[in-house]
Amino acid sequence: MTAGSPSGKSILFVINEAGEFVELRRVALAAKQAGYSINFLFASASYVNLRQDRAFCRLNGFNDFFPGRSLRRSHLSRQYASISQDLDNGYAPHSLKNATRPRISKLAMWSALILSSISSPIIRLSSKLNAAANARKERRSNLFQPFNYARNVYNKIRPSLVVFGQEFPGSINSLLTRMCNNDKVPTLIIPFAVGTTKEMVESLSDKPAYDSDQNLLNRTAAKLFPHWVNYYADKKLLRLPGDKIILLEACGLAPEHPWIPNNSKVTRIAVESPEMLRYYQRMQFPASQLSLTGAAYDDILYNARHSETARDKVLRRLRLDNNKPLLVCAWPTDQYGSRNLPMEFPNYKALCNAWAKALAVVHRFTDFNVIIRPHPVTDPELLMEVLRPHRLHHRVTDIDTLELVPACDLFVACVSSTLRWATACGIPAINYDCYDYGYTDFDSAGGLITTNRYSAFVQAIESMTDNKEAYQAARAQQQACAKEWGLQDGDSMKRIITLIGELAPSSTPLTPSTQDNRP
DSSP: OOTTOTTOOEEEEEESSHHHHHHHHHHHHHHHHTTOEEEEEESOTTOTTHHHHHHHHHHTTOEEEOTTSOOOOOHHHHHHHHHHTTSGGGTSOHHHHSOOOOOOOHHHHHHHHHHHHHHHHHHHHHHHHHHHHHHHHHHHHTTTHHHHHHHHHHHHHOOSEEEESOOOTTSHHHHHHHHHHHHTOOEEEOOOSOOOHHHHHHHHTTOGGGBTTSSHHHHHHHHHOGGGEEEETTEEEESSOHHHHHHHHHTTOOOSSTTSTTOSOOSEEEEOOHHHHHHHHHTTOOGGGEEEOOOHHHHHHHHHHTOSSHHHHHHHHHTOOTTSOEEEEEOOOOOGGGOOSOOSSSSHHHHHHHHHHHHHHHHHHSSOEEEEEOOTTSOHHHHHHHHGGGTOGGGBOOSOHHHHHHHOSEEEESSOTTHHHHHHTTOOEEEEOTTOOOOOTTTTOTTEEEESSHHHHHHHHHHHHHOHHHHHHHHHHHHHHGGGSOOTTSOHHHHHHHHHHHHSOOSSOOOOOGGGGOO
């Protein structure tokens, strides 16, 4: 039984990338209210938001683990922890509590001095030898450390349910799923993003390491394991480099269909929308694995759309006129390092200048207010440098995109999963595919304009902000298909918690309240 869980039911949430945590933390808050003990495992010690996400865990009483953090506490460490509890959370030194200073004889003092002079060179040499040995050991263990650590965390917690944000080949998720299946522990994927095979082939087709004809190991892997092979344009591709494929197959951690996102032997997948349900069905996922629940963010969008004050609150925080329409731009991230194809602009800064120029026209010559929401990884100095000449630097905000989308009248982004939020809310959107991925994920959303050319992007913005008839037509089309992209009844979190309860029943029959669905 895990400490702090009155029902003895413990959930382990596994985080591989930052986007997963944003979605799963909402579920964790609701699951805690429903009586579960919550644990987060960050798959890598180099996880980009480790510090801030661990702080969120501590603030909400969640246990957190990451490779490198010890899972054992010795008798001495427990003794030291007991003493430290009386030291004002680190503000008071122990010497104030232990007021008496011991008397030391001259013999003892000189003995300690002689011992120090003799042992110091030995200790320094030993430290150097240990450092070199540890470096060699670290190089050998880097590949397996996340897997070994995940196994140890699982054995320590013995969870009643393990929850993932996605599944992909080579992740620790595969190992944990296998362990859970062996122990008859249920597993659940709560997807954090739209994932398709198209994304895989686009991101890998221009990288030599994934070309099946690149080297002997790749050719061997393609021959032995043909399910790892896929074809796109004029390329014969592998989902992973050959050496990793062979290793995963040897360890029994390979998926049946490596090119299908979330292909896994998990117990259940919490499907976000009817559109995604149809996608999983086309990819031949078994019906028993799919549960249409909606997503955690659905309820936030629903509450915002059905609140008379939600939009007003956002506009007041932004100090904007409530009578003017609002354009929200999810600023594009720098993906030049992941694309070896010729781009429309020579570098990221040039691309940013082009986006700023297009938005500045809206800001200066239309009734629309413009707000820019940068991605957390965006360089703030570069962004300010780009926006200042266009007088848009004061239009940047850190308000959660999930709050901004239902408050806006037009949403602009670059191949982002956040576009489905706008579609689910019936809000016209522009998807400028400036990295030329060619995704067709949102083709069924009639009021969402997708283009991969800057001139068409500028034309689309001008049309949506200056042509009321075109805007109203796009809005009507978005509203017509909104129900296919989200379950907008305010009960998605309840369905997710109900599903969790079916997989790992809690003795505390609670359901999440509205306030637990906040970002």
